[in-house]
Amino acid sequence: MPAPSDxxxxxxxxxxxxxMQPTHAAINMYTSxxxxxxxxxxxxxILTAECSRLQLLQSFLAxxxxxxxxxxHVKIIKCKAYRLQPESDNSHIDLDGEEIEYGAFQASVQQSAMKLYY
Known part of the structure:
Protein backbone atom coordinates (compact mmCIF):
# COMPACT_ATOMS: atom_id res chain seq x y z
CA MET A 1 0.00 0.00 0.00
CA PRO A 2 1.62 3.30 -1.03
CA ALA A 3 1.71 6.35 1.25
CA PRO A 4 -0.88 9.07 0.57
CA SER A 5 0.15 11.50 -2.17
CA ASP A 6 0.08 14.55 0.14
CA MET A 20 10.46 8.72 18.98
CA GLN A 21 7.56 10.19 20.93
CA PRO A 22 9.03 10.65 24.43
CA THR A 23 12.00 12.93 25.09
CA HIS A 24 14.35 10.19 26.28
CA ALA A 25 15.18 6.73 24.89
CA ALA A 26 17.07 6.01 28.14
CA ILE A 27 17.97 7.97 31.24
CA ASN A 28 21.13 9.27 29.52
CA MET A 29 19.76 9.67 25.96
CA TYR A 30 17.98 12.99 25.38
CA THR A 31 16.75 11.82 22.00
CA SER A 32 13.90 14.23 21.24
CA ILE A 46 17.48 10.70 10.38
CA LEU A 47 21.26 10.39 10.21
CA THR A 48 22.30 10.73 6.58
CA ALA A 49 24.95 8.55 4.96
CA GLU A 50 27.25 11.47 4.05
CA CYS A 51 28.41 11.33 7.66
CA SER A 52 32.01 10.23 8.31
CA ARG A 53 32.81 7.71 11.05
CA LEU A 54 34.10 10.51 13.28
CA GLN A 55 30.95 12.57 12.70
CA LEU A 56 28.84 9.48 13.39
CA LEU A 57 30.61 8.97 16.72
CA GLN A 58 30.24 12.67 17.58
CA SER A 59 26.51 12.61 16.84
CA PHE A 60 25.94 9.46 18.92
CA LEU A 61 27.89 10.93 21.86
CA ALA A 62 25.77 14.10 21.61
CA HIS A 73 24.01 15.24 9.15
CA VAL A 74 21.04 14.85 11.51
CA LYS A 75 17.59 15.80 10.28
CA ILE A 76 14.52 15.79 12.51
CA ILE A 77 11.03 15.68 11.05
CA LYS A 78 7.93 16.03 13.22
CA CYS A 79 4.86 14.21 11.93
CA LYS A 80 1.59 12.52 12.94
CA ALA A 81 2.23 9.46 10.77
CA TYR A 82 5.10 7.99 8.78
CA ARG A 83 5.87 5.16 6.41
CA LEU A 84 9.27 3.53 6.06
CA GLN A 85 9.74 1.81 2.74
CA PRO A 86 13.20 0.31 2.18
CA GLU A 87 14.62 0.76 -1.32
CA SER A 88 17.05 -2.17 -1.08
CA ASP A 89 17.37 -5.52 0.67
CA ASN A 90 20.62 -4.82 2.52
CA SER A 91 19.39 -3.25 5.77
CA HIS A 92 17.55 -4.25 8.92
CA ILE A 93 14.42 -2.97 10.61
CA ASP A 94 13.90 -3.35 14.33
CA LEU A 95 11.17 -2.26 16.70
CA ASP A 96 12.27 -1.73 20.31
CA GLY A 97 15.41 -3.76 19.61
CA GLU A 98 13.60 -6.72 18.06
CA GLU A 99 14.14 -7.37 14.37
CA ILE A 100 10.84 -7.36 12.47
CA GLU A 101 9.84 -8.61 9.05
CA TYR A 102 11.67 -6.70 6.34
CA GLY A 103 9.47 -4.45 4.23
CA ALA A 104 7.29 -1.38 4.41
CA PHE A 105 6.34 -0.19 7.88
CA GLN A 106 3.72 2.45 8.69
CA ALA A 107 2.62 4.00 11.98
CA SER A 108 0.37 6.83 13.12
CA VAL A 109 -0.18 8.58 16.42
CA GLN A 110 -3.36 7.47 18.14
CA GLN A 111 -4.22 10.63 20.08
CA SER A 112 -5.78 9.90 23.50
CA ALA A 113 -5.69 6.13 22.89
CA MET A 114 -4.65 5.57 26.52
CA LYS A 115 -4.40 7.57 29.70
CA LEU A 116 -1.16 7.89 31.65
CA TYR A 117 -1.18 8.98 35.27
CA TYR A 118 2.02 10.12 36.89
Missing part, protein backbone atom coordinates in the same frame (compact mmCIF):
# COMPACT_ATOMS: atom_id res chain seq x y z
CA UNK A 7 2.76 13.09 2.46
CA UNK A 8 6.33 14.40 2.42
CA UNK A 9 8.59 11.82 0.80
CA UNK A 10 12.29 11.58 1.63
CA UNK A 11 14.58 9.11 -0.08
CA UNK A 12 18.26 8.43 0.15
CA UNK A 13 20.78 6.41 2.05
CA UNK A 14 20.51 6.70 5.82
CA UNK A 15 22.79 5.33 8.50
CA UNK A 16 20.05 5.51 11.09
CA UNK A 17 16.36 6.37 11.21
CA UNK A 18 14.87 6.56 14.68
CA UNK A 19 11.26 7.46 15.49
CA UNK A 33 14.45 17.61 22.88
CA UNK A 34 11.25 19.63 22.97
CA UNK A 35 8.83 16.73 22.56
CA UNK A 36 6.14 15.89 25.08
CA UNK A 37 4.14 12.71 25.58
CA UNK A 38 0.89 14.44 24.61
CA UNK A 39 2.03 16.58 21.66
CA UNK A 40 0.60 14.04 19.18
CA UNK A 41 3.80 13.91 17.12
CA UNK A 42 6.49 11.46 16.15
CA UNK A 43 10.00 12.87 15.98
CA UNK A 44 11.72 11.09 13.09
CA UNK A 45 15.49 11.39 13.55
CA UNK A 63 22.57 12.12 22.30
CA UNK A 64 23.35 12.40 26.02
CA UNK A 65 22.54 16.11 26.14
CA UNK A 66 20.41 16.53 22.99
CA UNK A 67 23.29 18.08 21.03
CA UNK A 68 22.75 15.72 18.10
CA UNK A 69 19.95 18.01 16.86
CA UNK A 70 22.62 20.57 15.86
CA UNK A 71 24.72 18.05 13.92
CA UNK A 72 24.79 18.84 10.19
Missing amino acids: WLSISGEFLCLWT PGSTMNDGLFHVI FENGGHVKHK
Whole structure:
Protein backbone atom coordinates (compact mmCIF):
# COMPACT_ATOMS: atom_id res chain seq x y z
CA MET A 1 0.00 0.00 0.00
CA PRO A 2 1.62 3.30 -1.03
CA ALA A 3 1.71 6.35 1.25
CA PRO A 4 -0.88 9.07 0.57
CA SER A 5 0.15 11.50 -2.17
CA ASP A 6 0.08 14.55 0.14
CA TRP A 7 2.76 13.09 2.46
CA LEU A 8 6.33 14.40 2.42
CA SER A 9 8.59 11.82 0.80
CA ILE A 10 12.29 11.58 1.63
CA SER A 11 14.58 9.11 -0.08
CA GLY A 12 18.26 8.43 0.15
CA GLU A 13 20.78 6.41 2.05
CA PHE A 14 20.51 6.70 5.82
CA LEU A 15 22.79 5.33 8.50
CA CYS A 16 20.05 5.51 11.09
CA LEU A 17 16.36 6.37 11.21
CA TRP A 18 14.87 6.56 14.68
CA THR A 19 11.26 7.46 15.49
CA MET A 20 10.46 8.72 18.98
CA GLN A 21 7.56 10.19 20.93
CA PRO A 22 9.03 10.65 24.43
CA THR A 23 12.00 12.93 25.09
CA HIS A 24 14.35 10.19 26.28
CA ALA A 25 15.18 6.73 24.89
CA ALA A 26 17.07 6.01 28.14
CA ILE A 27 17.97 7.97 31.24
CA ASN A 28 21.13 9.27 29.52
CA MET A 29 19.76 9.67 25.96
CA TYR A 30 17.98 12.99 25.38
CA THR A 31 16.75 11.82 22.00
CA SER A 32 13.90 14.23 21.24
CA PRO A 33 14.45 17.61 22.88
CA GLY A 34 11.25 19.63 22.97
CA SER A 35 8.83 16.73 22.56
CA THR A 36 6.14 15.89 25.08
CA MET A 37 4.14 12.71 25.58
CA ASN A 38 0.89 14.44 24.61
CA ASP A 39 2.03 16.58 21.66
CA GLY A 40 0.60 14.04 19.18
CA LEU A 41 3.80 13.91 17.12
CA PHE A 42 6.49 11.46 16.15
CA HIS A 43 10.00 12.87 15.98
CA VAL A 44 11.72 11.09 13.09
CA ILE A 45 15.49 11.39 13.55
CA ILE A 46 17.48 10.70 10.38
CA LEU A 47 21.26 10.39 10.21
CA THR A 48 22.30 10.73 6.58
CA ALA A 49 24.95 8.55 4.96
CA GLU A 50 27.25 11.47 4.05
CA CYS A 51 28.41 11.33 7.66
CA SER A 52 32.01 10.23 8.31
CA ARG A 53 32.81 7.71 11.05
CA LEU A 54 34.10 10.51 13.28
CA GLN A 55 30.95 12.57 12.70
CA LEU A 56 28.84 9.48 13.39
CA LEU A 57 30.61 8.97 16.72
CA GLN A 58 30.24 12.67 17.58
CA SER A 59 26.51 12.61 16.84
CA PHE A 60 25.94 9.46 18.92
CA LEU A 61 27.89 10.93 21.86
CA ALA A 62 25.77 14.10 21.61
CA PHE A 63 22.57 12.12 22.30
CA GLU A 64 23.35 12.40 26.02
CA ASN A 65 22.54 16.11 26.14
CA GLY A 66 20.41 16.53 22.99
CA GLY A 67 23.29 18.08 21.03
CA HIS A 68 22.75 15.72 18.10
CA VAL A 69 19.95 18.01 16.86
CA LYS A 70 22.62 20.57 15.86
CA HIS A 71 24.72 18.05 13.92
CA LYS A 72 24.79 18.84 10.19
CA HIS A 73 24.01 15.24 9.15
CA VAL A 74 21.04 14.85 11.51
CA LYS A 75 17.59 15.80 10.28
CA ILE A 76 14.52 15.79 12.51
CA ILE A 77 11.03 15.68 11.05
CA LYS A 78 7.93 16.03 13.22
CA CYS A 79 4.86 14.21 11.93
CA LYS A 80 1.59 12.52 12.94
CA ALA A 81 2.23 9.46 10.77
CA TYR A 82 5.10 7.99 8.78
CA ARG A 83 5.87 5.16 6.41
CA LEU A 84 9.27 3.53 6.06
CA GLN A 85 9.74 1.81 2.74
CA PRO A 86 13.20 0.31 2.18
CA GLU A 87 14.62 0.76 -1.32
CA SER A 88 17.05 -2.17 -1.08
CA ASP A 89 17.37 -5.52 0.67
CA ASN A 90 20.62 -4.82 2.52
CA SER A 91 19.39 -3.25 5.77
CA HIS A 92 17.55 -4.25 8.92
CA ILE A 93 14.42 -2.97 10.61
CA ASP A 94 13.90 -3.35 14.33
CA LEU A 95 11.17 -2.26 16.70
CA ASP A 96 12.27 -1.73 20.31
CA GLY A 97 15.41 -3.76 19.61
CA GLU A 98 13.60 -6.72 18.06
CA GLU A 99 14.14 -7.37 14.37
CA ILE A 100 10.84 -7.36 12.47
CA GLU A 101 9.84 -8.61 9.05
CA TYR A 102 11.67 -6.70 6.34
CA GLY A 103 9.47 -4.45 4.23
CA ALA A 104 7.29 -1.38 4.41
CA PHE A 105 6.34 -0.19 7.88
CA GLN A 106 3.72 2.45 8.69
CA ALA A 107 2.62 4.00 11.98
CA SER A 108 0.37 6.83 13.12
CA VAL A 109 -0.18 8.58 16.42
CA GLN A 110 -3.36 7.47 18.14
CA GLN A 111 -4.22 10.63 20.08
CA SER A 112 -5.78 9.90 23.50
CA ALA A 113 -5.69 6.13 22.89
CA MET A 114 -4.65 5.57 26.52
CA LYS A 115 -4.40 7.57 29.70
CA LEU A 116 -1.16 7.89 31.65
CA TYR A 117 -1.18 8.98 35.27
CA TYR A 118 2.02 10.12 36.89
